[in-house]
Amino acid sequence: MGKTKKLIELDDKAIEILEKQAKIQKRSLKNYIEYMLEDTAARFAEPSEAYKAMMDDMIKKDNEGILRTQSWEAIKAQYGK
Incomplete structure (x- = not known):
């Protein structure tokens, strides 16, 4: 399965919250956001x-x-x- 790059914009407060969660899980912000999006997408999958x-x-x-x-x-x- 291929990968696609997308540019997203989030407000500063959302980034701050996500950075804290990423740090708790010992992930980079980018990795954490990708993980969360892929996990959410999997829940919608058939x-x-x-x-x-x-x-x-x-x-x-x-x-x-x-x-x-x-x-x-x-x-x-x-x-x-």
Whole structure:
């Protein structure tokens, strides 16, 4: 996959906040902004084919009445939480 350069303008306050966050993560400002944008873009992306197949299987099992589920309380009790 290729890369594209874009010029962006941000206000000084936004830059100041982003610089602080970048420093906390031990990243350069440029790297931090790129990371955040790519992470956000990935959240908007369509799910993978493997994930879609897994979900289709879960829906099929639910429709057939063979999907086994547990309540959150049961899971916490099982693991002593």
